[in-house]
Amino acid sequence: MKYYSTNKEAFIVSLQEAVVKGLAPDRGLYMPERIARLPQKFFDGMMDLSLQGISKTVAEAFFGEDIPKEKLDAIVGDTLSFEIPLKKVEDGIYVLELFHGPTFAFKDVGARFMARMLSHFVKEKQEEVNVLVATSGDTGSAVANGFLGVEGIRVFVLYPSGKVSDMQEAQFTTLGQNIVALEVDGTFDDCQALVKSAFMDDELNKRIKLTSANSINVARFLPQSFYYFWAYAQLVRQTQFTKMVISVPSGNLGNLTAGLFAKRMGLPVDRFIAANNRNDVFREYLQTGQYNPRASVQTIANAMDVGAPSNFDRILDLYGHSHKAITNDISSFRYSDEEISTAIKNVYIESGYLLDPHGACAYLALKEGKRSDETAIFLATAHPAKFKETVEASTGAPIQVPDALAAYMQHKKQSIPLPNDFDLFKKKLIGRS
Incomplete structure (x- = not known):
């Protein structure tokens, strides 16, 4: 399958080129040229399939033309080595727990899949690749742990100093090996801007091979569609319902976009709700039709602290830039830290x-x-223990931290302070590559 840029000013490329490049030369995001609608027999037989079985079918619809089935099945199976359970919280409301992976966050799915796919392509071409990732919290830990020790790949994690939890920071600053943590004096949006500027710098790209592990990379966000199908399969097993609505914590909009792709592939979800904290640029767009990105503000839901969500461009492209079509499928609400x-x-x-x-x-x-006739699912994207201080302050009760999560706090922090300055960032990349 071929991939085109959302800006429509770059050449159409192969999957391998889209994954290795990350961002298109015209600053657009890559999109698959078509989205296959899965056959009804897949949905009819879904109740008898496992998470891995469902995911292998979805993965083949995206990547089956470019990666041999045996290899692709192995990538999926190796990625999804943990459970993603659906649990009832109250009548009509269920939670999909996405935090049972190695770093206790939903991004383990996309990051582990991308690491394995990129490793496959790197081995084929026998070249070294530098992975750049900006994080407001969980992306950094998921990507760092997904790529840790992978031969031929070096990872640079950029994160805003003082704006991620101690637990999140420990998960990507204590690893060493091929993981370099850059502590940026700025916001997540500043980190993301540095990454995008790196891809647009001709001199830098001539000297080193760069790719991104943020959800701008198709190998990161597309696999996140897997668990929407799995959520539906589990819901059918647990209850009878007529309409399904899914609420998604929304920051950079990669998770929501993956859900929209699943819907386009035939997943019988009626609509989505985008949940925003005070960084509600997307909610404002849905209400007004105007997109006005701005600097993000810090909240207790820090992974959603994004003022210029990259995947907004993918949503626009998916719906042909029709505000009416987008609002038919998505509504949005905003909440304060106190709420x-x-x-x-x-x-x-x-x-x-x-x-x-x-x-x-x-x-x-x-x-x-x-709505009264809907059965609802919301996504729990991180383990509560990753936000121990906030959650304990809210409930007044202590949290038990999983041993595997607590172990990160026992290691020495290895981060490099970095001003919000692209020239200095560029020198750091060249000097360490």
Whole structure:
């Protein structure tokens, strides 16, 4: 399958080129030339399939023309070596727990898949690749751990100093080996801008091979569609329903975009809700039709602290730039830190279920936006223990931190301070590549 740029000013490329380049030369994001609609027999037989079985079918629809089935199945199986359970929280509302992977966050799916796919392509071409990733929290840890020790690949993680939790920071600053953590004096948007500028710098790209592991990379965001199909399969097993709505914590919009791709492939989801914290650029677009990116503000749901979401361009392209078509499928709500904290407390008291700040935001959006005839799923994108201080302050009760997560805090931090300056960032890349 071929991939085109959302800006329509770059050459159409192969999957391998799209993955290795990450960002198109015209600054657009790569999109597959077509989205295959899965046959009805797949949905009819889904109840008898495992997470890996469902995901292998979806992966083949995207990547089967470019990677041999045996290799692609191995990539999927190796990626999804953990559970993604759907649990009932209250009548009509279910949670999809996406935090059972190695770094306890939903990005383990996309990051592990991309690491294995990129490794496959790198081995074929026998070249070294430098992976750039900007993170507001969980992306950095998922990518760093997914690529840790992979031969021929060096990873540079850029993160905003003082704006990620201690647990998140420990997961990508203590690894060493082929992982370099750059602590940027700025916001997530500054980190993302540095990464995009690197791809546009001709001199830099002539000297070293660069790719991105943010959700701008097709190998990162497309695999996130797997678990939307798995959520549906589990819901069918657990209850009878007529309409399904899914609430997604939304920052850079990669997770939501993956869900929209799943819908386009035939997943019987009626609509989506984009849950925003105070960084609600996307909600404002849905309400007004005007997109006005701005500097992000810091919140307790820090992975959603994005003021210029990259995947907005993919959503526009997917819907032919039709605001009406987009709002037919997506609504959105915004919540403050205080509202998110209160939701964590109330759900814990009423049902015993413990939410992280991002899942709490998605839960609130369901409570406000769910219709009476809908059965609802919200995504819990990170383990509550990754936000220990916030969650404990909300509930007034201590959290048990999983041993594998606590182990990260025992290692020495290895980060490099970096001003928000592209020239210095460029020198760092050249000097360490």
